[in-house]
Amino acid sequence: VLGEEFPEVLRLAALGDGAAFAALWRDTHPPLLRYLWVAAGDAAEDLASEVWLEVARRIDRFRGGEPEFRGWLFTLARRKLIDRHRYEARRPETPIADTTPLDRPASDDTVAAAMEDISTEAALALIATLPRDQAEIVVLRVVVGLDAPQVARVVGKSPGAVRIAAHRGLRTLAARLGDVGTVPPAVRELPVYRRVVAPDPGGVTL
């Protein structure tokens, strides 16, 4: 969080200053990437690049403080996500059988990994097993740090609906954490295309 420096950083970035833009990017890119990864999986990097290009084009028109900037940034990100989902709906991709186990480990593995070392990647992978709207809201509240009204503006729902979705998501996560090792096979073989990154020797791709 830039805090008091934010207005000056924003002003310089609007004038095309690269260092100011870098400060903005360092502050907000990690939560943006995590949000996009939970919502769109492997497409997160591409979507984040598109979002930042949009920011570069329109930053001179933005007016507001730091919370508003975050809200604007994630609103842009969500629009890119929606466009991506529409594109995928028009051109559905069927994962090849050989790559499916690498792309999508079973839910119990995710829970176990989250409980063992609780890395950021494992925690995000566990959140990504929630229904998409709940996962989005949990990430926006927990990772990005937006409050319920700000999240409501980003996702286009009422603050009450946002709170309820977040509570349902937490309840589901708590239930899964409490059932480690007892995940039923039906959940383990979920056909839902959840983009959970497979662990690799060099670390988790994020």
Add this chain to the structure above:
Amino acid sequence: MTAFSGSLAEMFFHRRQAGRLSPEEAMAERLLAGRGAGPAAPSGHQALERVLAAAARPATRRELSGEAAAVAAFLVASRTNGSPARHRRHGRRPVARRPAYRLPAITAALTMMVCLVIGGTAAAGALPGPLQRLAHTTFGAPAPVGTGGPAVGNRQDRDGTPSPATTASRRTATPGGAGSTAPAAGDGNAQGQQEPAPASTATPSTTKSSDGQGDGNGQGNGNGGGSSHGKGSGQGVRPTPSDPTPTPASPAGSVPPGQSDGQG
């Protein structure tokens, strides 16, 4: 789904405003806000707290590895657009000054076009009746047909020359009685009249003409789109045997006075 969520949301807000969050809701809010579940929380909540805290950890080096590329893309975008802010500010100035002189010019041009169109239509006499009358009284456009102005179709009828309309009406005339010797007195006298007259009614001839043809009807029929107001007092025409079209000055034949070609 929306209604259900909405009702739940309202319930939640009412309860929240009343300060009566359930313990589970209060715990969820604490976890979402990153305040922790507390030492007395159940183990499930503590595990959930650890997961959420891990998801919100500071950025990793890997996540920040694309900074140089992002800044380079930003600089390229800035150069392409000029500096976005400066470029757009320069572009806005002429836009702000345009309406000062454009609006009156556009308004005047539109008004002139409308006047030309209406004037031309009025000069051609093609406006609806009331508007044409207004145009007539205002700037001397032709009066609407059938409202007192000279009807175009009357001229020919006064001359006794059958217009196509009158000819057609005679052809469809009710046959007169055979053996009539009354002269066909030509066309009816069309008289433009102000007040609308009842439609011409063809009266069947009761006298007999020699050729069996009588033309004692009158059909109010105007040329040039005139309406058939007015009453014409006409007399039937006895057609010649070779030509079914009646001759205007046919001397023989008595046709009861019909009403023909009244023009208003």
